[in-house]
Amino acid sequence: MPSTSISLVCSTYWKSRYAYSTREGDAISSRAALEAAAAMYLVYCRNHLSTEERQAMPRAAQLLTQEDWAAIADAAPESSDPMFGEEVQARFATLRKQIAAEASLSTQQQCCA
Structure with a gap:
């Protein structure tokens, strides 16, 4: 170094x-x-x-x-992530699913409108 x-x-x-x-x-x-x-x-x-x-x-x-x-x-x-822990990981997994669902819905609305 x-x-x-x-x-x-x-x-x-x-x-x-x-x-x-x-x-x-x-x-x-x-x-x-x-x-x-x-x-x-x-x-x-x-x-x-x-x-x-x-x-x-x-x-x-x-x-x-x-x-x-x-x-x-x-x-x-x-151990879990020392900075964020397992609860945050679960929160981000839920957030990712929500974003994916909204993106899918938005794509369907644009496609079929």
Whole structure:
């Protein structure tokens, strides 16, 4: 990994952590301050994911064997999505069905009108 990517990710992360921690104890925080801290955090997350997708995962795909991937899968605990959980997954499945049904209905109405 190029050091510039790592330093950018680390810099952004620590800036967002500092921005959050300085507001954590405040009773009142301005909306602008909260938005700025959230924006910095999103930049950090996007950079982190981008680095994984562009550098870490392709390198892992080159170096790891099927046995390595199996060992990783066995070592990883089975759990729902840590960020969204199963309830959200069910919600999105329902939403997808609703969108598909409405799209189908719209297509039928255009076809047969």
